[in-house]
Amino acid sequence: MASFPVNRIFAERALLPGGWAENVAISLDASGRIAAIETGSAAASSDERTAGPLIPAIANLHSHAFQRAMAGLAEVAGSGDDSFWTWREEMYRTVGLVNPDDVEAIAAKLYMEMLKGGFGHVAEFHYLHHQADGTPYADPAEMSLRILAAARTTGIGLTHLPVFYAHANFGGVAPNPGQRPFLHDPDHFLALLERLAPLCRDAGHTLGYAIHSLRAATPEEMRIILDAAPVAGPIHIHVAEQTKEVDDSLAWSGRRPVEWLLDEMPVDARWCAIHATHLTESERQRLARSGAVAGLCPATEANLGDGIFPAVDFMAEGGVIGVGTDSHVATSVAEELRLLEYGQRLRDRRRNRLATGPGASIGRTIFDAALKGGAQAAGQKAAGITVGARADFVVLDGSNPYIAAATDNQILDRWLFALGGETVRDVMVAGAWKIRNGRHDREDDIDRAFARVLMKLK
Structure with a gap:
């Protein structure tokens, strides 16, 4: 080679x-x-x-690399009411067992699989920062360095997105024990970005950052980070993935998650709204007008029972989409794009939902959309x-x-x-x-x- x-x-x-x-x-x-x-x-x-x-080759806009190692381990039925929230317990178990060497090995395997699946670049939404009890490593950037090392070993392009994560739910609820490896305060998070900026630049990687979700950060913490972040790369956030999240947001603020985000934050083309599954018509139209990318992860969203994003209407309104593999129950371009289209067909009970008009190729339509949106979400200046x-x-x-x-x-x-x-x-x-x-x-x-x-x- x-x-x-x-x-x-x-x-x-x-x-x-x-x-x-x-x-x-x-x-x-x-x-x-x-x-x-x-x-x-x-x-x-x-x-x-x-x-x-x-x-x-398109960019994979959403990855939690360590979760590839647990693929298939959460497929045992529980009470009969299994959901994202029960799946999350297996994720916490995995987090408690892996060390930096393990994370590097998992990421290298995953990135090799992504390459084989047709992705040339990955946006790593990286929130596993510390030891299992929450103690920082001697180098607080240790886990990020292992992600960079895996990208170097495999040769995949990388947009690194360290994640700010501080709370268990809306309104600054105290984190639970399983979340201890993820946590930062704004000062330590900004210091992490400062540490990583020259390392990513020298390695040819793009550095952005992410807010885990509106559940995991208060508005004040988000504004501190947005005002002081020392990088100009993309900004990603999980939003409106599950109906419980929507209900909790309404109870906290009287507004739905995407509604709140668009009202309170400077959402523009730098932003990627991961999942954004549960939208009202108004939220969908506003998100499309904002220029932000809707970051869809069809295989993971299906695996977790999250729901189906309204891609037909969103794309017709000029909205930008891209795809990611998220928890990595699938790792190929073909599987994500196929499920993207099939989800729309199953919901609407019609075929060829994402066509741009009579005679249009579905494959070409969704491939072009994912190419454009993936590049934007990864901070790439040109695609194709x-x-x-x-x-x-x-x-x-x-x-x-x-x-x-x-x-x-x-x-x-x-x-x-x-x-x-x-x-x-x-x-x-x-x-x-x-x-x-x-x-x-x-x-x-x-x-x-x-x-x-x-x-x-x-």
Whole structure:
């Protein structure tokens, strides 16, 4: 596998911002960005020729890396009224068992899986900061450093989002014991951002930050952080994921979570509202007008029984969406986008819900939406195969008969609705191949380290 940027790639078919093109030569600069694009070109002998259609890799806008290790461990029925709130107890158990080495091993495995699933970048919503009893590590940034190390090992692009978390519910309710590893006061949180800013910059990562939720921060704490945060990157927040959250917000403030957020905070295109599942018509329209990204995680939202986001109306109103894998019960672009569309179909009992009009490809529509929204939520200045963008590419397997027989947007429809993650053959990030023929060059080491962690959690 190449560990250095290549100079030029040639693809017989490539998805450009204006549509599919044939015989596309893409020149890269030394920083791994796209310097030039030629269509209708001839391949040179020195070109890196792709083994199938070339498409842009999208950004995964929401990840809690450590939760990949617990996938499948919360699928045992409890009282019969299981929900997010009962699932959370298994999450707390996992938190109490893992150390920094474990978190790095889990994140590396996850990020490798994301690459194989067609993601080239991840926005890590990182709230596991301290030891199980809440004691900070000698370096308060220890857990963040392990996330950076996992990104370095795998080569995935990273937007790091340290999370402010201080309370158990609206109104500053005292945290419970399971939340101790997550907690900060505003001063210590701002110091963490100061510590991480040069480290992320030097590693080529984007640094933003997150407020865990309106449940976990008071309005005063949120305003202190917004006023003093030393970074200009994206701002993410969980909001309106569960109906109980909506009910608790109404009891606290007389307003629903998204309503309160839009009324009280300077929500704009820097913001990503994670989930935003439960919206009134007014909230939905206001969120669309704000320019913020609605960060949807269809597989996790289905797994937790959260509900279905009103994507049909939101996108029709000009709202921006992207997808993330959140708790990582799924790790591929195809599964998240397929479930995004299927959720709308199940709710409406109709097919092809997110089409832009007659004859429109569903695969192309939702892929383009996720590409745009993921880039915005990750703080990327450009997305797609365009001059100036980072060379983050996916090569779909041209030897697969479904792909070989497909033309133009049929390629995306076949991949997303008939095939899935195994169709991803090669993945490039910043001009260097990270997945080749379905494998990562550190795969065996990554798998061994991850297996050791799973033995602790069973």
